Amino acid sequence: MKPFSPSLLLFCSALILLTLLSCTQEFDPTAGEPEVVTEGFQFTEGPYWHSDGYLLFSDIPANRIYKWTPGNPESEVFLEPSGNSNGIDARPDGTLLLAQHAGMVSEVTDSLTTTPIASEYNGMRLNSPNDLTVRSDGLIYFTDPTFGVSDEEQELDFAGVYRINSDGSVELLYDRFRLPNGIAFSPDESYLYINDSDTGQILRFEVLDNGNIENPEPFANVGALAEMGGSDGMVTDTDGRLYTTGPNGLIIYDRDRNVIKRIPFDHQITNLAWGGDELRELYVTSPSAIYRIPMNTQGW
Template identity: 60%
Template sequence: MFSYRNLLVVCLLIIVSACQPAEKPAEPEQPLFTSTPEAVTTGFRFTEGPIWHSDGYLLFSDIPGNTIYKWTPGSDSSEVFLTPSGNSNGIKIHPDGSLIIAQHAGRVSRINADLSLTVLADSYDGKRINSPNDVAIHSSGLIYFTDPDFGVSAEDKELDFSGVYRINPDSSLTVLFNEFSKPNGIVFSPSEEHLYVNDSTTGQIIRFDVDAAGEVTNPTPFASIGERGQLGGADGMVVDASGRLYTTGPNGLIVFNPDGTENTRIVFEHQITNLAWGGSDGNDLFITSPNAVYRISVNL
């Protein structure tokens, strides 16, 4: 039987429920990119390999110009940093502070403090390597690079594959993977537990496992961005602290989540070639293209 006591309990429950704060509506998801691409420096033949220096400037390569340029924020032009550069492509900063460059002319080299070059790799098994494209450097100091055969004639090519390599402490080379047609972009995940490499011909991005000693195993398909076309193919890549992978490709700038699903993309009407984080807060993404370098702000 329903009593006055039961009625009182029900009323109290209704009052308490009504006094509970309403659930806050979910905040709208913030866009990843917070600006549109703007050209910061122009007038080049084919730019590549951007890298932000902690002293507050951007370095990048002009491959056919055989020059590395330096751009400082606030300037509307760039100055020559190094020429000739051995047709440098990718540039990375080693933990010891030196610059490591992949040279289209068939070498991986170190730029010393006096701007002289020390060759780190130019042959494998007694044969000249192809055309080093990009570089990734492990926190241990181990150097990894891709070696497609862009620009190498059949008569000049000595290796029968295009490889992904590691330069060992004794200066020897280890082939990590030789099943790509044209390996190109290469980057470590934030934890360095994975290494990502893409293939310009097929657009495939492969993820490798990396152990504490820098050994690379278990190549696994991660994502695909489409085959090479008129606007180029899969090219330079970076990751952010959340593990998202940003890659250039035939369809512009494409961002993948850590699980390989697509996050977002920005379509460019021209080829883009490589990427680098930089700026005063590290939230600017610099993008190289044949004749200009662009900047876009990212919500990190």
């Protein structure tokens, strides 16, 4: 039997090493750096990519929703007043939904007026609906912290996570957060992620077929609320990675809770949304500007 030559052994060793390195390197979901696409706002939140090819986002203190179209550095007013809207999402049929700091969740009519679909729980005023997400069967889940309600107006002595059922009833799902904020489904809707801005904790709940949630387990903690913000908006991609804002910028986790990447910002960021062609862009809201990040992965 002819022995291996030294050069062949060296080649084989190098090939094995490269294979091992490629297996251990984490996939980078980002394909570029954040860039500002539109700016000049008071405090933006709740980005939502419309299927017609534009981005909607809230400016909470301005009491407006803006519309930004790619290629245009300026944004136009889409809805005013907005009820101091924060989170924006849509029913499966495309009807827009707003979480409003004015104390309600509303839908947007074809004539661009708002109609409340939830404003109280057990006869008491909701605090300050903050963010919302919609399951594929139309069930609406929203968080209700106390950010936008005065002491005089507050009637509930807790901050809850709720579901709006198909019959319009409002059901409390969880009441152990201090300041529940961001909320997002896993791509297969088997899990629901909810975070607490006060503590920075992200919990992952199992979602049952009937829409109930159970077995909350700690998923991650991004740090307590600070001058640079806190745990706020969240999204997931088609591979199940979780993207969240935090007091130190954007943090990306894999499904096993490992941090894949951190993207620092020199100011607070507030929320996230997938957009662009094939949902391969990540939009990031901050108090005064909207950022776009090209991605190597896809939203849903």
